[in-house]
Amino acid sequence: MGRQGSVETTVPAGLPFTFGTHGFRCVLDVPDAMRPWRDRVAPREDAGTHDRDGVRMFRWNGGLHDHPVGQIQYGLENLAAYRRTGDAFFLDRARAQAGRVVERRHERRGAWFFPYPFDFTHAVHTGISYEAPWYSGMAQGEALSLFAQLAQLPAVPAAARERYRRAADGAFRSLLAGNGEQPWVVARDGAGHLWIHEYPIDPPGTSDHTYNGFMFAALGLWDYYALTRSPPAADLFDGSLTTLTANFRALRNPRWLSHYCRTHAIPTKSYHPVHVTLLRQLSWLSGSELLAVQSDLLMDDYPPPSLGPEGGPVHLAEGAHTLLRFDDGGAVTATRTLELARPARATASHRIRIEGQDVHYLLADGPGAGWYVAERYPAAYLRGEWCASDHRPARRARFRAGVSVVCRRGSDERTVTYPRDTPVHYDRRALVDGRMMLRATDGDAKGWWVPGSQLLAG
Template sequence: MIRAGYRLVTDLPEPMRPWRDRPVAWGNVSPTTGTYRVDADGVYLYHPGGGAEGYDHPVGQAQYGLGCLASYRTETDQARRALFLARARAQADRLIGRRLEARGAWWFPYAFDFAHAVHSGVDYSAPWYSGMAQGEVLSLFVQLAQIDGMSTADRDRYLAAADAAFASLQALDDGFPWAVNVDEAGHLWIQEYPGAAPGTGDHTYNGMIFAMFGVWDYHAATGSSAAAALYDACATTIAAHLPRLRNVRWHSFYCGTHRVPAPTYHQHHVNLLRQIHWQTGSPDFADAADRLVDDYPSPAVSGTVAFEAGDHTLYRFDTAASGAWVSGKDDAELGRQTVKFSRDTSAPASMRRRIQGRGIYCRISGGPYAGWWVGESWSAAYLRGVHLPTVYRPGRRVTFPGGGVPVAAFRIADDGTEISAKTVSYDAPSNAPADQRAIVNGRAMYRIAAGGLTGYWVAASAVTADSQPAVG
């Protein structure tokens, strides 16, 4: 299998570690209706269509348990903390109790039949198995073993379970169940949906990356060289397939096999690539996340649109009532008008998003032009403020051009107010570390983290970000 030499960074700050960004809300600690509910033992069960019968769902149970641990770490009420921990342990104990032991590993079965509504060939009769589940269950076992106050016996039990779950990710597609294969190009895959034929699968991106988080957790806890090698191989695969993941200027693809755009997964891909960047320290994945942000930025952004004096074209589009893109709506233009402002002005905006086949537009939400969209174009019309930040850890090195080319730098408040500005130029190309990239007053910009420009933003179009982490 191919490994590019990605190394694991294990000294991450707590908020950057796997699953800390997906806490379970207190109101969902005991769901009793809907698709997912807890039973009398606190086990999270899947109820298809909201029906009465519940089924074991390893990914659902692992994610619910990990979310409960995320909440346990930050909850201050002791009774709530105890319940969050009890819920997490209930999922782990259920998974241990229902495991299948095969080929020297533990496997966690799905207890219901499943056919993917969109992807042909993803069709299973119970019991079936998923590499995504194997990796996420591994995370749950490891993170439980790391909880302060856990008895030695329970810690050892969860670590032994983690060893057995990790063994499943070491077993290639030479038996059943299987979840890991190496493709013809030498790339290793953890298959969320392993195919019936050995070595075949859907090549689903989010499922593989979530499973990688379990490998990261296992290596961080045990120092396992086998886990480090496996993670390196997985990261190498993701990096090599980034061009197939990306769908330029639109939603990224859900998997490498069917390559169907995935509106509901695009922002997951952005977030997951950022986390691989933190876990490896490699700018490859930070840059990939930035490209996806530019292709289809999260529309959950609102604020104030600034208009320069002059003529502006406003549009109406065939979108959902919320303005978000949904299947069946093609963003067709329904109307346009030209308006003229005699001075600089502004209007409230409820959304900023890409319109299919076009650029980035902001939806005006108040005043005489409510419901109309304006194309974002710095500095004619743009959403004020600092939006959609990508945090770099480590920082990325950006290079200013030489030859005396001037580059403007700005210190900007969160609401977009310009605090100060300066222009710099250098005879030879000059490097500086950047700790963030964000959309700042309608432009992609890097925030400089050291030197005379510390805290200043520079337009991404004015500098280049190289392929190595920043030094210092």
């Protein structure tokens, strides 16, 4: 990749170490809404702890501390609010977070590191125990996003934009220090894959290999490349996504929650949706169908359980339905049969994967209120569109020869017959009236939903 539009930088033109790559690209032709940190928007007033300068603070062991990731993420959330509202209040608050992170930096070997000023021992993951100051690759990568976004924002004065550019360069140099000298946040594993470690542990091969922090750092590499067109940033982005795809089997826990890190392989309910979202966003930023497929697999393994405050409408066909109750481990504790003489409707509060079981609806009203019923189309299914994921670029698929496809759009249906194998693209995937459907973008089915089961991979 070239350096078109870049400004002079003191960042080295090449990388001081090697790692596995697969050809993932930094795709810059991405709508603003799909770029990093656009979906997490800070409220004007929030319940977080701040100091008198409006900087987000962290309570730990009876003290109030700076927390680089907390401050950086809060800054990015305020930038998202500024983009959405145009209110300078949010921009000022974002810059206050950036200013604190810059002010407290440690400069080592020409790189900027952002210290955690408190001792920390992880309550669950063995081996993660630090004495202050310590450093995290998650903070280093997210700082790239904050500084690079501020450096490109026209509302920021030119002199300040140049300072943010220098701050981004300083943060980026910390990701070039992969030779084990202290401090460090980047290392290679035994397979030669690059890791940006949320929790670096010496020696480097013993680190936690935390997935979400690594993916957040990869977003920062994309933001930094968007600012600088830096070839080393593109290479690190490629290496990061190569590592993620190579370790997807370790991240995934089929038909259940994904793992927080490679080392401990502990399923995590709070971070599973983060993994889904980050993989999808990285697919947009790289144009990779593979990352999109992996995001969808995680979504299907454990879909978002809540159906919102009003729940979701469930269709129950006439006939017998088995209703169940489960304990916390997924074991069945009670069953009963619901006989319906005619189709009925109920409201589900949750659509949830039970551990070791299929996806079930927790019925909130109707004859099965308080019981679970398995999702079974057409016997029991959720009406409407749920669990949607957008794809950019549109993904490739094809209709097999001789198939007749029933397409849906709202309440309309039509059948399209394909006498020969026919390529098609789709830009959205969702559960629509109980079936996984794909929205076609070309051909006779353009604009219509077609059942995913009737399409073959591109």
